[in-house]
Amino acid sequence: MEASGKIVLPGDVLPLAADAKKTAVVRLGPGLLQTDDAIRATQTGLLLANPSNNTWWVNGSTKRYVPALGEPVIGVVVSRTAEHYRVDIGSANTALLPVLAFEGATKRNRPNLLVGAPVYARVTLANRDMEPEIECVNSSSGKADGFGELTGGLIAHCSLQQCQRLLDPDNIVLNTIGAKIPLDVAIGLNGRVWVNNEKHKNVILVANAITSSEFLSHEQCQALVQSLIAKLEL
């Protein structure tokens, strides 16, 4: 698996070890495609592998979101009908959010979202030939699991890769600031991050830190966070 960590361009052939090809099942993640003769990259990025189950994928950089099943996303309601909200989640097509897909919602008693309302939801249908569908409730437990309308706060926009990095429990920006002030954060994998705090100034500082830390090294990030902490209203 020494090939993992290599930078690939579209069309590059996946350098599978000759012996691995016969025995093991190879699992392909994003950015890879099997053609007639080989497995090739379709996107530019870092070729990564998980040796334990022989899974390969390309970690590319994109700004446009393509929905994937089960991913948390932040969207904005753009219109509503009797049965659905139409939510912009940054993908090619707007997503459908059933009006009853909320915790404890019934025909009589259900949340009333206005056009423009931000929601935190999970993708329940991601098929390239159909409109994506999302929900704000865990349909097996009936609990919200933290999903639902987002009130107050600010939505920061960043690249899809930055969102994934923010999910890392060791992320410097969120960890260090979170240790100083109480912080509400919702991370959508569609390139949107929602932050909230009692003080507006703090919200803006954190949102800026999230967007500007994308291309910084570890040390630069630490310096940025330290300078921010000095400015926070505690």
Place this chain on the structure above:
Amino acid sequence: MAPDIKPVVLSAAAFEKIAPEEFYKRFVQNNVRPDGRSLERFRPTSLQINSVTTANGSAVVRLGNTMVVCGIKAEVAEPRADAPNLGYIVPNVELAPICSPQFKAGPPGELSQAIGHQLNRILDLGKVLKLDQLCIEEHQAVWCLYADVTCLTYEGNILDAALLALMAALTHMRLPQATLNEDTGVVTTSLTDDSTPLVIDRPVYAATFAMFPDQVLLADPTDTEEAIAEALVSVVLDDQGRQCCIWTHGTQPQDYTRCTERLLTLAQQRTTTLQSLVTANAPQS
């Protein structure tokens, strides 16, 4: 119990609709095309010269079911300051909904503008004719030839048909006698029998091929063949057999080292055929 799988019987029309590539592959394997032609055969081509009496020159070309009319209208215009003795030729291709439902009404589409520009480039960069023969009076007046190619029915290979119509119309057109009145600055024109025809230095003709897998080439493709081909190759040669233009565009790479010879041989034969068609079809005056 194993499910009872019945073989699906498809009509030819349904097969073509569902899997056009596979449908064509079956034909190509037997060296024949759905319209009965062999692979390297062009569709029957006919030409009618100067049947549009209101134009200064015209040609009607039928290439199988592709039919185009080219009309050339000469108008007096002012020359460009940096080229005071050069006239203009403005080719324009029109693909209106009348010729095929695939074209929408409204401003000219991408294909018609692209083909129109390709004709322009062939005339210009291919040095087909000298524009100074369109001069009426240096710095004052020159001829501008509007060459409008209108497609009546569209069944693919518009470039071959349009270029043939344009060449035929240019070859047989007559420019009116024009004189500039120095005092009034007005150009008077008169069409007489002794009007001189244009001098075409380098008559050029196109032969378009659709490339299919394994270096199979289909001459003079129809629109269905164009849609599923790996690439389209248009070879433009002059009457001496010299290359004027090779225009290839498509989805799969084409290795010229393996197919150029065949392409050039076929294009050469086609050019000879078209050249004799144009010269033999001199209009009866």
Place this chain on the structure above:
Amino acid sequence: MAATRRDHRDAAQIRPLEIVQGVLHRADGSAQFDHAPTAVLCGVYGPTEIKIRDEKVDRATLEVNYKPAIGSSNTKDRWIEYSLRRVFEGVILTALHPSTLIQLNLQVVSDHGSVLATAFNSATMALMDAGVPMRTVVASVSCAIDQAGNVLMDPDEEEEKNATSCHVFVFDAEMKGALFTDSLGNYTPTQFEHCYQSCKAGAAKVIHFMRAAVEAKLTRQTQQS
């Protein structure tokens, strides 16, 4: 053969290449590609929502908008758009995003010859930056044959004007053949073959350069994690 060119290049020499990716803030992917001084900027949007009349249910629709450096666009630009669209429709894996629109917007920043080849290269880099799935990368190089019969690679505007023929080729990374060819003028089959081989070698260099640019950019970015 020491053909002196206006900018003191060798006949086979390509002008200095430069790539900047991600130059446009709002686009999903962008790049500026220079065959200095010729430069083309490209911004990619997609896959995005599509108008119903342009929708294709089995693949993405590709739209190309090309704006010249000077003046409003005319039929020449439609021809360039058609050429780009034909090539990239085969290169982009459009079946992965059915019923969507992928939009390529090109703006010529400065036009000093070989602008079509530069546009192809710029579009490739922008598509890579946007992460649009592609079958391969493509690179384009043009050449011109002058009155003396010399093959001049990557000609400038003066050399294009005085040439007896101009040739543009587009190759993919496997270099098995040309995806696009535009050869125009008066030339022999031997000259054509020579141009084809020279441009093939040139395109290999361009792809090598593209790879180096991508690696440099990604290495910088991944230092963080």
